[in-house]
Amino acid sequence: MSRFMIERRGTAVLAGVATAALALSACGVASTSSGGSAGELTLWTHNAGNPAELGVINQIVADYNASQSKYTVKLQAFPQESYNDAVVAAATAKKLPCVLDADAPTVPNWAYAGYLTPLDLPQDLVSKQLKSTLGNYQGKLYSIGMYDAALGLFARKSALEAAGVRIATVDNPWTAQEFADALAKIKADGKYQYAFDLGTGDSxxxxxxxxxxxxxxxxxxDLIDRxxxxxxxxxxxxxxxxxWASWFQGLVxxxxxxxxxxTDAFADFVNGKSAMVWSGIWHSGNLSKLGADGIVMPPPDFGNGPKIGGGSWQWAVSSTCGEKAAAMDYITFSLNKKYLAEMAEKQNVIPATEEAAAMVDGWQPGGAKRFFLDESxxxxxxxxxxxxxxxxTTTFAKAAQDIIAGGDPKTILDQAVSDIDADLKANNHYGF
Amino acid sequence: MATITTTRDGVPRAASQPTRGRPDRGFGTIGGYIGRTVLALFFAFPIIFMFASSLKPDNQIFADLSSLRAFLPVGDISMDNYKAVFDTVPAWRFLANSIGVSLLTVVLGVLVNSLAAFALSRMRWRGRGFVLAAIIATLVVPFETFALPLLWWVNKLPWLVMQNGQPMWTLGWLDSYQVQIIPFIANAFSIYLYYSYFSTIPKELDEAARIDGASWFRIYRSIIMPLAGPATATVAILTFLPAWNQFLWPLMAVQSENLRPVMVGVQYFFQLDVAWGPMMAYASLITIPVLALFLSFQRAFIGSIASSGVKG
Structure with missing residues (x-):
């Protein structure tokens, strides 16, 4: 092949590329924007793989789309375990959806980072909600939930009766001493490998x-001085x-x-490995496998009253949403009591309002599930x-794991405080 | 000119190169077999556990954990978990996506990386050593460190689509198949592996072909690549596995469920009340293609590792 032929071929290729580039440059540019195209509201939710909750949200979206013609809500569901990573990645790419759900404790961080915009919802709607379903930060409402979750002390009634221990109630929880006595008696009974499973297998x-x-x-x-x-x-x-650390370590x-x-402490509890397990409302369906022997009680009062964590998944609106009023309208629509009731029934969660609780069997006063609402x-x-x-949360989790593993509580907690304070200082106390 | 022969695994070898003797027969061999069997069982236990558990209800999985029953399909076994998989996850769609994305990444990866390695190994040009060193240096950079910059970058790249019969540019590759394939075609490890393998092929073959008037591409296509079968098998497997196991990147770059790969599907089962049985069934389903691929290419894969001294 001669050099001349190579040069001719090279020139032809270059000419072809140039022609193609010119042709392509004449093409139009399709527009894409955050939160969906015109007339479309994108909604992200964390419950892919959870047909009960996703089914209710699909129904709400379908009803909303049918109720008006101006906007179409388009739903994308993500698996819960990786949902936050997907949101942060989308925020980096400026591709957040208009409406998204957020786990309550992450809301202030996302608001501070500029991902979210304050909600503008009817006051009479907000005032009906359980306080733990409202995500406030710096005096502004950033998120609102359809439900809450709750923890409980799940136990075998027969184990408590055999140990001669009374059953605790929301109005009359165990004291720290009663709890200690219960643990000692159940252990002495020898029927169960463990008297109480904290569920520390969840990493x-x-x-x-x-x-x-x-x-x-x-x-x-507390985790921080509020x-x-x-x-x-x-x-x-x-x-x-x-x-607390001494008590926590003492359990082990x-x-x-x-x-x-x-990995699944509740399965061990159902299988008879432990007499009591610390778990959440999401396992109350599995508790029924024990029949009348399965009961749930509030946590003990260690001096400052029994406590459980509040706040679950809540709806929010992104700051980049081009149709904020429509997004608020959708959220208002989704908080209708019939949807809250349906969510509580299908997903087995605490309904966000008393009105909704009154509509669902078991959640009315005296009902079988009422325990969780009253406790919450x-x-x-x-x-x-x-x-x-x-x-x-990262620092506390590490400290708690180290304490359970047998480390010196004072050293571990002093280090945790030092780390947290350094982070707060490095971030200018996050605007506080 | 040295005489070149090709071994059964396709590795060119000089005729004078010594071959290894046969292994000893007798007690040593029996002991070797026992040792290998124990090791094989040890490494197979997780897979056996996965398949056995995929047939059991959640409570039984945990009840069996303390005994050998954990590895046996005994007790209350059924296909219910497999039915639950298809109620929870669009498993066929995810499988099809992963097969398509992985195969395209492999095919394009083999082509691009072998061409790059060919240029580095067989052609003489200024800066060749520097380019090779720069490519190898990228091996020490973990993906997690440049995932976010990559996300930012692909979000700025144009792509040509057809809208209403008209070609249109869109900006950003997010939420697409190409974003799952193109960034992973060029691979430093594959280039290095091909480069190492090509270096074992005598240069005399190129010289003879050049004298006969063959172009560089003809040498690549008709001489080098046919001799590089084991390297290609290794590159194919080592490209396929990470492509099949992609999790972080599709999680960040893909939002639509109908574009997701199989690994993202695993997390569908990690609800607060984890569905262990269906998760084991899903894991079994998505392991089968990988096992099939490895078993198909096993001989070539091991041959390439043995000849190049490269471990994946």
Whole structure:
């Protein structure tokens, strides 16, 4: 092949590429924007793989789309475990949807990061909601939920009766001493490998905070000083926190709870490995496998009243949404009591309003499921509404894991406070 | 000129190169077989557990954990978990997406990386060593460190689509198939593996072909690549596995459910009340294509690793 031929071929290729480039440059540009195209509201939700909850949301979206012709809501469902990562990635690419749900403790962080816009909803609608279903940050409402979840002390009635221990109720929870006696008696009974399974097999950070920080709060400690949100000093490493840590570690040292539970502590409880398990409302369906022997009780009062974590998944509107009024309209539509009732029934969660609770069997006063609503209304404590929460929860979870593993509580909690305070300082206290 | 022979695994070898003797027979061999059997069982246990558990209800999975029953399909076994998989996840769609994305990544990866390695290994040009060093240097950079910059970058790239019969540019590759394929075609490890393998093929073959008037592409297509079968098999498997196992990237770059790959589907089962049985059934389903691929290419794969000394 001669050089001349190569050059001719090269020139032809270059000419072809140039022609193609010119032709393509003459093409139009299709527009894409955050939150959906004109007349379309994109909605993201965390419940892919959860047909019960997703079914209700699909129904709401279908009803809303049928109720008016101006906007079409388009739903995208993501698996819960990876939902936050998908949202953060979309925010990076400026591709957030208009409407999205958010786990309550992440709302202040997303609001602070500029992902969310304050909600503008009818006051009479907001005022009916359980307080733990409202996501407030710096005095503004950023999210609102259709339901809440709650933790409980699931137990075998027969185990308590055999140990001669009374059954605790929302109005009359166990004291710390009663709980200690119950654990000792059930262990002495010898029928169960563990008297109480904390569920420490879940390596997910949020479970450790959602599950175990309420015990800390019941002792009188907390993750951060809520008076200003500028330090964790004194609340996470004070006397109350040290008492909590000592009790928490003692559960393992005394052989009441496994240092590391199996991956599904509730399955072990149902299989008779443990007499009591610390878990959530989402397992109340599995409790029915024990028939009348399966009961649920509130957590013990360690001095500052029983505590459980408050706040579950809630709806929010992105700051980049081009149709904010329509997004607010959709959220208002979705909070209709019939949808709240349907969600409570299908998903087995606490309905966000008393009106909705009255519509669902079991949730009315005296009903079989009412325990969780009463417990939540009386004992739920919102996780600290600060943008620094992601760091708080990671740090607390690590500290709790180290304490359970047998580390020195004071050293661990002092280090946790030091780390949290350094993060708060590095982020200028997140605007507080 | 040295005499070149090709071994059964396709590796060119000089005729004078010594071959290994036969292994000893007798007690040592029996001990070897026992050892290998134990090791094989040890490594197979997770897969056996997965398949056995995929047939059991959740409570039985945990009840069996403390005994050998965990590895046996005994007790209350049924196909209910497999039915539940299809009620929870659009499994066929996810499988089709992963097969398509993985195969395209493999085919394009083999082509692009072998061409790059050919240029580095067989052609003489200034800066060749520097380019090779730069490519190898990228091996030490984990994907997680540049995932966000990559996301930002692909969000700015144009793509040509047809809208109402008219070609239109769209900006951003997010939520598409191409975003799951194109960033993973060029692969430093594949280039290095091809480069290493090509270097074992005598240069005399190129020289003879050049004298006969063959172009560089003809040498690549008709001489080098046919001799590089084991390397191609290794690259195919080592490209297929990460493509099949993609999780973080599609999670970040793909929003539509109908574009998602199989690994994202695993998380559909991680609800607060984890569905362990259906998850094991789903894991079994998505493992079958990988096992089939590995078993198909096993001989070539091992041959390439043995000859190139490269481990994946």
């Amino acid at each position: 997910g950070t949020e479970w450790w905070t959602y599950g175990y920080s309420p015990f800390l709060q019941s002792f009188g400690g 008076n200003g949100y500028k330090t964790a000093g004194g609340v996470l490493n004070g006397d109350a926190a040290l008492k 040292k005394n052989g009441y709870t496994p240092a590391k539970s199996s 209304a009386k004992y739920a404590m919102i996780r600290p509404p600060t943008p620094g929460y992601p760091f708080l």
